[in-house]
Amino acid sequence: MEQNQNVIHWFRRDLRLLDNPALSEAANAGPILPVFIFDEMQADYTQGSASRWWQNQSLNSLNNQLNHRLLIFKGDPKEIIPKLAKVSHSKAVYWNRCYEPWQIELDSKIQAILKGENIDVITRNGSLLWEPWRTLKKDGTPYKVFTPYFKKRCLSLPEPRKPIPKPSNLIFADIPNKTVIKGKFIYPKEYNWEIKIKKHWRIGEQAASNKLDNFLKSGISSYKEGRNYPSKKNISMLSPHLHFGEISPNKVWHRVRASGQSEDSDHYLSELGWREFSYNLLYYFPQLPKNNLQTKFDRFPWGDNSEHLKKWQKGKTGYPVIDAGMRELWETGFMHNRLRMIVGSFLVKNLLIHWHYGKEWFWNCLVDADLASNSASWQWVAGCGADAAPYFRIFNPITQGKKFDPFGEYTRKFVPELRKLPNKYLFTPWEAPSELLLNSGIKLGKDYPYPIVDLKNSRELALIAYSTISRKHK
Numbered sequence: 001m002e003q004n005q006n007v008i009h010w011f012r013r014d015l016r017l018l019d020n021p022a023l024s025e026a027a028n029a030g031p032i033l034p035v036f037i038f039d040e041m042q043a044d045y046t047q048g049s050a051s052r053w054w055q056n057q058s059l060n061s062l063n064n065q066l067n068h069r070l071l072i073f074k075g076d077p078k079e080i081i082p083k084l085a086k087v088s089h090s091k092a093v094y095w096n097r098c099y100e101p102w103q104i105e106l107d108s109k110i111q112a113i114l115k116g117e118n119i120d121v122i123t124r125n126g127s128l129l130w131e132p133w134r135t136l137k138k139d140g141t142p143y144k145v146f147t148p149y150f151k152k153r154c155l156s157l158p159e160p161r162k163p164i165p166k167p168s169n170l171i172f173a174d175i176p177n178k179t180v181i182k183g184k185f186i187y188p189k190e191y192n193w194e195i196k197i198k199k200h201w202r203i204g205e206q207a208a209s210n211k212l213d214n215f216l217k218s219g220i221s222s223y224k225e226g227r228n229y230p231s232k233k234n235i236s237m238l239s240p241h242l243h244f245g246e247i248s249p250n251k252v253w254h255r256v257r258a259s260g261q262s263e264d265s266d267h268y269l270s271e272l273g274w275r276e277f278s279y280n281l282l283y284y285f286p287q288l289p290k291n292n293l294q295t296k297f298d299r300f301p302w303g304d305n306s307e308h309l310k311k312w313q314k315g316k317t318g319y320p321v322i323d324a325g326m327r328e329l330w331e332t333g334f335m336h337n338r339l340r341m342i343v344g345s346f347l348v349k350n351l352l353i354h355w356h357y358g359k360e361w362f363w364n365c366l367v368d369a370d371l372a373s374n375s376a377s378w379q380w381v382a383g384c385g386a387d388a389a390p391y392f393r394i395f396n397p398i399t400q401g402k403k404f405d406p407f408g409e410y411t412r413k414f415v416p417e418l419r420k421l422p423n424k425y426l427f428t429p430w431e432a433p434s435e436l437l438l439n440s441g442i443k444l445g446k447d448y449p450y451p452i453v454d455l456k457n458s459r460e461l462a463l464i465a466y467s468t469i470s471r472k473h474k
Contacts, residue, residue: 006088006173010081010095011036011070014126014245015055015062016205019163021124026094027167033088033175034066037081038074045100045289045371048364050333051243053195054203058244061204069172077106082113088173093119096126096245099279100371101286129160129249129276132283142284144293144386149280150273163251197333201240201367208241212252216259223264230336231409236268237334239368242275249275278376281386288385289359289375297384299469303352311452312347313361315414318451320427321401322346324414331414333367338404344381345395350458352465355382383466391466394459401427417447 009026011034017023026032036059040046047055063070073080085093093114097107111121125131135153136142143149202210215236219226226234241247249272256265282288292298311317315326325339335343340362347358359378363369379385383393405411408426412419418426420440425432429442430450437444444450 006031006033006090008033008035008081008085008088008090008093010077010093011062012095012098012245013243014096014248015058016208016246016248017065017166018205018209019126019165019248019251020096020167020245021126021164022094022096022122024164024167025122025124026092027170029092029094031171031173033071033084033090033173034069035071035073035081035084036062037077038072039077039106040074045102045363048366048369050197050365050367051240051369053197054201054240054333054367055244057201057203058246061206061246065205066170067172069175071175078109078113081110082117082119085114085119086117090173091120092122094122094124097123097131098127099132099283101282126248127245128279129253129272130154130157132280135276135280142280143277144281146274146277146387149277150270154273154276160250160253162254163248196331197367200332200334203246205246208238208247211237211241212247212255216255220256220259220264220268224267227267228338229404230338231405231407235336239370239373240334243368243370275373277387278370278372281376282372285386288379289371290356292384293379293386294384296469297382300384301352301465301468302354305351305353308351308452309347309353309357311449312343312351312353316449317346318430318449319346319397319401320411320415320418320429321397321405324405324411327414329362329365333365335362335366336410338400340377341381342395342397342400344378345393346397348378348382349391349394349462350453350455352458352462355379355384392463394462396455398427398455415448417442 007026007029009023009032011023014020014022015036023032023034059070059072063072071084081093084090093110095107098104107123111123114121132142134157135149137153143153201207215238219234219236223234226232236252238247238252242249242252253269253272256268259265281293285293312322312326315323315330317323317326321339322343325335325343328339329335344355344358347353348355355378359374362374362378366374376385380387380389383389383391401411406423408423411426418429418440421429421432421436421442425436429437429448430444432440432442442448
């Protein structure tokens with residue numbers, strides 16, 4: 001075999017064949033070694049349980065597409081990739097860029113090692129519509145407010161590139177002796193508690209494409225309004241597929257565009273813009289997952305009630321729409337976006353529990369757990385982030401439930417012990433007459449909890465807490 005004719009494609013957040021820029025270029029460059037590395041040295045952000053389960057299923061799907069030629073290792077990419085390149089006689093390594101702070105640092109180190117070995121490195125954008133350095137203001141600073149970021153900057157740029165076809169010329173290189181690679185060669189496995197969420201999902205590139213088809217067929221119509229109602233089928237459910245790169249944002253963007261322009265399609269595209277904005281924030285403010293972007297919140301007097309936190313996590317707060325959202329998360333690995341805002345507001349404002357605890361719980365339980373989106377969203381709801389909801393905007397779980405689940409389909413699905421209660425009392429079961437509770441098979445405090453806090457009092461305490469940092473800030 002002629003030396004140094006092979007190439008490596010390092011799969012990361014691009015677990016697909018269609019519209020994979022780095023993979024397509026690698027396929028044109030020579031016989032390919034496709035590789036994925038479980039890297040557990042991810043700073044302080046070891047992958048959550050639910051997303052790890054999803055990733056394993058996605059890797060199995062990708063491996064099938066690649067005729068079982070995907071090399072899967074566990075270890076340090078800085079050691080595995082250079083060694084693999086050497087023993088496989090590879091002339092170049094290709095990958096699509098990631099934007100988390102430690103991934104950027106890792107990429108730089110790997111590039112330096114490979115270039116020192118005279119191995120070419122080719123990186124491409126396979127995850128974002130607009131990379132962060134393309135969306136700066138005229139003065140060279142990043143946007144902190146979404147609307148001008150998206151409408152004034154992103155939409156003024158050339159439209160995102162169109163999707164690239166699947167490589168038609170994938171030729172696989174011979175697999176080298178895996179035992180000489182420093183790193184453990186492994187096969188994806190299933191974990192235990194996440195198995196219950198399997199019935200709710202189809203995973204992989206084809207599943208993502210089917211989901212987009214279904215959304216464009218029956219979900220995008222009335223999306224702008226319907227997306228707020230958790231019982232309606234107006235959301236795409238594409239977030240985990242986008243996170244793991246089973247489908248590209250470019251494909252979604254252009255398919256939505258092709259479906260016809262309307263206020264619904266425009267609104268959906270703006271939601272893709274929010275995803276871009278979150279990555280923009282993470283890129284320019286790498287402490288986003290840990291530090292308040294508004295530093296005045298560093299002085300906020302957070303509470304420390306571990307019992308309230310546990311009841312929030314388990315969906316036993318006594319507020320039915322909160323409990324429905326938290327139980328949906330535990331049972332399915334997903335939560336409707338309207339509910340994410342409601343339960344987030346309740347945790348940080350009614351319970352006065354630091355947003356870090358909510359972020360960490362979501363990180364472990366969500367199949368779409370994404371560092372940029374999760375961190376930006378929690379800072380938004382807590383009032384301490386960029387373009388954040390004002391702290392005094394506190395979602396009332398009773399009025400939110402009545403407004404966005406008016407017939408109770410969603411709440412009854414995940415809080416079945418309340419299914420016999422009429423709509424009038426569904427979101428305030430403590431106000432129901434004793435006889436009605438008895439006939440509905442409900443004993444408050446036993447079958448369903450009393451509210452763990454009073455909404456009015458907890459709202460006042462939150463505003464008092466906020467006023468202390470507002471005065472100091474002034």
